[in-house]
Amino acid sequence: MTHPVKTLLDHPAFRLSAVAAAIITLLSCASAPQTPQRPIVVETPTTTPTPSRVVIVKPQTPTAPVTTSTPAPSVENRYYGSFGDWKSDFITRTIASGHASHAVHGLLGSASLNSQVISLDGRQAEFAKMPWSYVESAVTSGRVSDGRAKLREYPSLLSRAESQYGVPKEVMVAIWGIESSYGTGTGSTDLVDALSSLAFDGRRREFAEDELLAMLQMIERGDVSRSQLRGSWAGGMGHTQFIPSTWIKYGVDGNGDGQKSPWTISDALTSTAHYLGASGWVSGVDAFYEVRLPTGFNYQLLGQKQSLESWKSLGMVSANGEYFGGHAQAELWLPAGVNGPALLLTPNFDVIKVYNNSSSYALAVATLAKRIAGGAGISGNWPRHEQPLSRSEVIRLQETLNAKGYSAGKADGVAGANTSRAFARWQADNGRVPDGFITQNSVRGLVW
Numbered sequence: 001m002t003h004p005v006k007t008l009l010d011h012p013a014f015r016l017s018a019v020a021a022a023i024i025t026l027l028s029c030a031s032a033p034q035t036p037q038r039p040i041v042v043e044t045p046t047t048t049p050t051p052s053r054v055v056i057v058k059p060q061t062p063t064a065p066v067t068t069s070t071p072a073p074s075v076e077n078r079y080y081g082s083f084g085d086w087k088s089d090f091i092t093r094t095i096a097s098g099h100a101s102h103a104v105h106g107l108l109g110s111a112s113l114n115s116q117v118i119s120l121d122g123r124q125a126e127f128a129k130m131p132w133s134y135v136e137s138a139v140t141s142g143r144v145s146d147g148r149a150k151l152r153e154y155p156s157l158l159s160r161a162e163s164q165y166g167v168p169k170e171v172m173v174a175i176w177g178i179e180s181s182y183g184t185g186t187g188s189t190d191l192v193d194a195l196s197s198l199a200f201d202g203r204r205r206e207f208a209e210d211e212l213l214a215m216l217q218m219i220e221r222g223d224v225s226r227s228q229l230r231g232s233w234a235g236g237m238g239h240t241q242f243i244p245s246t247w248i249k250y251g252v253d254g255n256g257d258g259q260k261s262p263w264t265i266s267d268a269l270t271s272t273a274h275y276l277g278a279s280g281w282v283s284g285v286d287a288f289y290e291v292r293l294p295t296g297f298n299y300q301l302l303g304q305k306q307s308l309e310s311w312k313s314l315g316m317v318s319a320n321g322e323y324f325g326g327h328a329q330a331e332l333w334l335p336a337g338v339n340g341p342a343l344l345l346t347p348n349f350d351v352i353k354v355y356n357n358s359s360s361y362a363l364a365v366a367t368l369a370k371r372i373a374g375g376a377g378i379s380g381n382w383p384r385h386e387q388p389l390s391r392s393e394v395i396r397l398q399e400t401l402n403a404k405g406y407s408a409g410k411a412d413g414v415a416g417a418n419t420s421r422a423f424a425r426w427q428a429d430n431g432r433v434p435d436g437f438i439t440q441n442s443v444r445g446l447v448w
Contacts, residue, residue, distance in 0.1 A: 080200060083197075083200045086199060087108060087196065087200075090108070090196075090212075091104055094213065099213075103216060107212070107215065107216050108192065108212070114194055117189070117197045117198060118197055118198065120234075121198060121204070121233075121234070132336065134363075135367055138178050138364035139368045139377065143178075143181070144371045146181075147170070147174060147176075147182070147371075154269070157266055157270070158172060161272075161273040161274075164270075164273070165278075166281055166283040167276045167277050167281050170370075171287075171352075171365065171369045172269050172272050172273050173269075173369070174365045174366075174368035174369040174372060175355060177372075178365055179239070179241040180238075180240065182239075183265065186231060186238055186239060186241070187232040187237075189231060191229040191237065192212070195208045195209075195212050195215070203412070211235050211243055211244045211245055212244075214244035214245035215229065215244040217244075218248065222259070223259070228263065237262045237263070238268050239262065239263065240262070240271070241262075250274050250275040250278065251267065251271050254266035254267040254269065254270030255267065275355070276351055276355075279351045280347060281348055282346065282348055282351075285326070285347075285348055286324075286346065286366070287345070287351075287366035288333075288343045288344060288345050288349055288366050289330070289344045289346075290319040290341055290342065290343055290380060291311070291317060291318060291324075292316065292318075293315075293316060293342050294315030297314075299338070299433045299434065299435070301314075302332055302334065302433075302436075303331060303332070303421075303424065304331065305330065306329065306330070307328065307329060308324050308325050308328055308330050308344065309325055309327065311330060311344055312325060319380060320376040328347070329346070329347065331344070333359075334437065335359065335363060336386070337435045337437030338433050338435055339381075339383040340380060340383050341379070349366065357417070358416070386437075386439040386440070386441060388415075388438075389415065389443070391413035391414075393447070394413045394414065395411045395413045396447050397419065397423070398412070398413075400447050401419070401422045401423060401426060402422075404426065406422040406425050409422075415438050420436035420438060421436060423442075423443075426446060427442075430445070
């Protein structure tokens with residue numbers, strides 16, 4: 001999770017030449033921004049139709065504001081000759097921002113470079129794998145049966161969180177299953193080392209530095225101790241792999257013991273429901289519905305949003321007997337192009353992506369939730385002959401799209417949503433079905 005995402009932060013970046021300049025600048029800085037959840041990378045459906053669930057949502061209790069120290073200014077584009085240079089500079093900036101010297105040194109004093117974290121950051125499975133490969137590795141029969149067992153093990157906890165925040169218990173459990181295999185794989189990486197390494201690397205320095213500051217705040221308010229800070233290489237903590245900044249805002253005391261810990265099951269699951277509910281979860285609507293398209297379907301409707309009833313009026317039918325309808329808005333998505341399944345994505349699909357800004361991740365969570373609830377998985381055939389692009393090939397694609405004016409964003413080798421949308425625009429302009437599905441075959445004529 002590893003979750004996660006995700007789009008991350010709104011901090012301004014500063015170029016500083018001296019500590020004095022940092023102090024002057026900090027006097028005008030705002031407090032810490034929000035960050036979406038980040039992932040931990042993880043590894044034969046039934047056919048019983050499941051009706052749409054309706055959950056009564058109770059008014060949420062407003063989250064108490066969090067008092068924070070002024071964040072250390074980011075130096076997103078600064079070059080550091082060594083990890084020690086970055087660490088020394090970050091410690092200086094953090095102390096100058098108002099954090100106690102002993103607390104900062106207590107957190108960062110023993111931090112060391114983890115080169116494996118930097119390598120993993122460049123090849124996350126959510127973006128490197130074909131969607132069917134990722135989903136099938138995440139939604140295993142064992143994970144489905146274990147998820148159903150968790151529903152039976154924690155009925156009161158899950159029902160209470162569902163009632164309070166409007167998020168189906170199966171979705172909470174699915175995130176738990178994918179993020180940490182129900183608590184058996186919360187991660188053993190030193191989180192300070194991991195985030196410090198990402199900060200030194202520079203590709204996501206602003207994100208990593210902000211998470212270190214949030215981690216410092218967690219210690220200061222008594223959520224965790226320095227020795228507990230072990231988790232995923234991407235910064236995820238505990239059962240549902242919250243990153244520190246998200247935990248600061250959405251962490252909930254789920255068992256009433258006066259503490260908020262992502263390593264406590266009740267706190268983690270209730271906080272997951274709180275996070276998704278506060279992010280706009282729509283009760284009574286699934287994250288996606290698999291459909292069959294009518295003959296002669298107009299593929300120019302891809303990417304457009306209209307009500308589920310409107311899509312039905314165009315001749316769409318359920319692919320597996322699952323009911324869908326109503327006024328909820330939905331977008332048609334072909335996760336594997338015109339030769340794969342067709343899905344109607346509701347706003348809840350995007351809500352799942354706040355946990356991890358990957359469509360494959362959201363598809364896996366939503367599919368696992370359906371299976372745990374007793375419903376069907378995806379029934380459409382996948383075009384398994386298609387092959388993904390390598391990282392260098394994705395960079396080449398992004399550079400080509402940008403050069404042609406299609407705005408794929410930074411050429412970082414990650415074929416995410418921006419790249420897919422840019423490719424779909426190119427497809428539309430060149431007489432192809434604009435499904436945005438990037439493969440060795442589909443980019444022919446553009447990059448080779």
